Amino acid sequence: AQSVTQPDIHITVSEGASLELRCNYSYGATPYLFWYVQSPGQGLQLLLKYFSGDTLVQGIKGFEAEFKRSQSSFNLRKPSVHWSDAAEYFCAVGARSNDYKLSFGAGTTVTVRA
Amino acid sequence: DAGVIQSPRHEVTEMGQEVTLRCKPISGHNSLFWYRQTMMRGLELLIYFNNNVPIDDSGMPEDRFSAKMPNASFSTLKIQPSEPRDSAVYFCASSPPPSGGLSNEQFFGPGTRLTVL
Numbered sequence: 211a212q213s214v215t216q217p218d219i220h221i222t223v224s225e226g227a228s229l230e231l232r233c234n235y236s237y238g239a240t241p242y243l244f245w246y247v248q249s250p251g252q253g254l255q256l257l258l259k260y261f262s263g264d265t266l267v268q269g270i271k272g273f274e275a276e277f278k279r280s281q282s283s284f285n286l287r288k289p290s291v292h293w294s295d296a297a298e299y300f301c302a303v304g305a306r307s308n309d310y311k312l313s314f315g316a317g318t319t320v321t322v323r324a
Numbered sequence: 325d326a327g328v329i330q331s332p333r334h335e336v337t338e339m340g341q342e343v344t345l346r347c348k349p350i351s352g353h354n355s356l357f358w359y360r361q362t363m364m365r366g367l368e369l370l371i372y373f374n375n376n377v378p379i380d381d382s383g384m385p386e387d388r389f390s391a392k393m394p395n396a397s398f399s400t401l402k403i404q405p406s407e408p409r410d411s412a413v414y415f416c417a418s419s420p421p422p423s424g425g426l427s428n429e430q431f432f433g434p435g436t437r438l439t440v441l
Contacts, residue, residue: 253432
């Protein structure tokens, strides 16, 4: 079964600074990979996804992520964060053999300071 | 599109009472998921429907939990009787049919925050 690890529980970043959130997955083949964002009191919103092809994926709100097979990673980046980026971020992995089931990481909470 | 609609947004009830959570998936989506989110366990998949049929209910905690999908536009998650440990945020998500042989992402509703006293 697939699994996801988000090593950082909480990250604090200054507004305008760059942000990188780490995600490592465990799966025997090429997975489906997703990043979701959850603002307080809201549901999860998809930021971006990787299914195949170009390993650098562009998403909404200026986010991008890079799939690195050799490192089993799918880290999320943003060059310059805005105060509105304060939220919880979830990495998720899906298996191609069982493609409805997503395994979510524990999440990383991002705090943005002025 | 209105997105996935869940009701109620908040529910406070007393232990032993029956609780019914409701979900309207996005029109055209044929997969529906119920998740539970807690601090201790994170996001857990409870049950998955495809074309209104329950495919995987292995995440349903126990017999007190039941879910139905009588048609393509409505699903319920019922807890009877409820217990304080059921307190959590319950999310409904839907997904369109796969396109190009690839699975699609899940679209989440705003969630129902359940508190059982």
